[in-house]
Amino acid sequence: MQGWMRKGLRFFEEFTRLCHGLEPWHNLFLNFYIMRKPTDLCLLCCNQPALKTNSHIIPKFLSVGFLGPKQARRGYDLSTERDNHRVIQDSPKENYIFCEDCEKYFEVLETSCAEVFKKWPEKLEDGQYEGIELAEGMKVVKFTNALHEIFRLLIYSLFWRTHISSDDLFNHFDLGGGFSENLRLELMYYNSQVKENLKAKILEKKVEDFPFAIFTASEFIDETNNFLYASDNKKPFAMVIDKFAFVLYQDRGDIVPREFSVICNLSSDNTQMVVFTKEQWHKIVLQGMLKLFIEVKKVKH
Numbered sequence: 001m002q003g004w005m006r007k008g009l010r011f012f013e014e015f016t017r018l019c020h021g022l023e024p025w026h027n028l029f030l031n032f033y034i035m036r037k038p039t040d041l042c043l044l045c046c047n048q049p050a051l052k053t054n055s056h057i058i059p060k061f062l063s064v065g066f067l068g069p070k071q072a073r074r075g076y077d078l079s080t081e082r083d084n085h086r087v088i089q090d091s092p093k094e095n096y097i098f099c100e101d102c103e104k105y106f107e108v109l110e111t112s113c114a115e116v117f118k119k120w121p122e123k124l125e126d127g128q129y130e131g132i133e134l135a136e137g138m139k140v141v142k143f144t145n146a147l148h149e150i151f152r153l154l155i156y157s158l159f160w161r162t163h164i165s166s167d168d169l170f171n172h173f174d175l176g177g178g179f180s181e182n183l184r185l186e187l188m189y190y191n192s193q194v195k196e197n198l199k200a201k202i203l204e205k206k207v208e209d210f211p212f213a214i215f216t217a218s219e220f221i222d223e224t225n226n227f228l229y230a231s232d233n234k235k236p237f238a239m240v241i242d243k244f245a246f247v248l249y250q251d252r253g254d255i256v257p258r259e260f261s262v263i264c265n266l267s268s269d270n271t272q273m274v275v276f277t278k279e280q281w282h283k284i285v286l287q288g289m290l291k292l293f294i295e296v297k298k299v300k301h
């Protein structure tokens with residue numbers, strides 16, 4: 001081997017070692033390749049340039065409560081990829097992932113559904129939503145007059161946006177190539193810049209049913225003691241976004257135990273959400289997710 005070639009190889013080996021040994025360098029190296037540019041195509045339509053900056057991965061109305069009062073927002077993200085936790089003041093945002101039209105479409109989905117998340121307690125109270133008591137204070141709330149198909153699309157968009165995100169917090173989250181493409185195509189079919197067009201498209205074709213479930217609590221022990229977390233699990237795909245937890249299944253057959261189907265949204269005929277007591281939320285969701293998080297972290301390190 002010629003001298004210059006050996007030197008070049010040694011330099012390359014040294015550089016690779018440095019990139020892998022030191023995490024900041026490693027990230028810098030990777031970011032150089034994955035950093036998106038305004039000339040890249042939108043990840044949803046794959047057709048127009050992804051010009052939008054500061055696209056929220058998860059809707060702001062769902063994700064900023066845990067950061068505390070507006071003037072002093074401060075929260076921590078939990079990443080199984082890192083030892084330290086970032087202090088965050090806003091939910092994750094990314095540049096150049098969507099075009100203007102697709103960003104607008106997500107906005108239509110969000111504004112159509114925001115009220116359900118923000119006002120379900122009032123609507124339950126005044127009889128607009130139906131509440132069914134389960135066991136030990138746990139109940140199911142049925143969003144009887146909500147736009148079920150739009151709601152379903154919003155849930156798909158939450159999981160799909162988390163899948164495509166390259167933010168540290170979510171980049172381990174993987175729906176798998178086939179399922180993520182199914183969700184993208186399903187979302188794309190209904191792509192509309194105004195709600196009326198979206199409704200018309202829904203009348204043309206029924207939204208494909210992938211079972212999902214939503215959880216929240218009637219009260220929280222500490223309103224700011226929640227977090228953002230997307231699990232590495234695949235059956236079901238799961239995430240906690242502040243005061244709500246979401247699970248999504250690819251197939252009805254994946255629902256285990258079978259009895260769990262009762263609280264899932266199997267089709268677009270209705271939408272329901274499980275409401276825990278504050279103690280159940282703390283024990284089942286917060287402690288359960290933290291336990292899972294620590295286990296995944298142990299395997300990774």
Ligand SMILES: [Zn+2]
Pocket residue numbers: 042043044045046047048098099100101102103
């Ligand atoms: Zn687009």
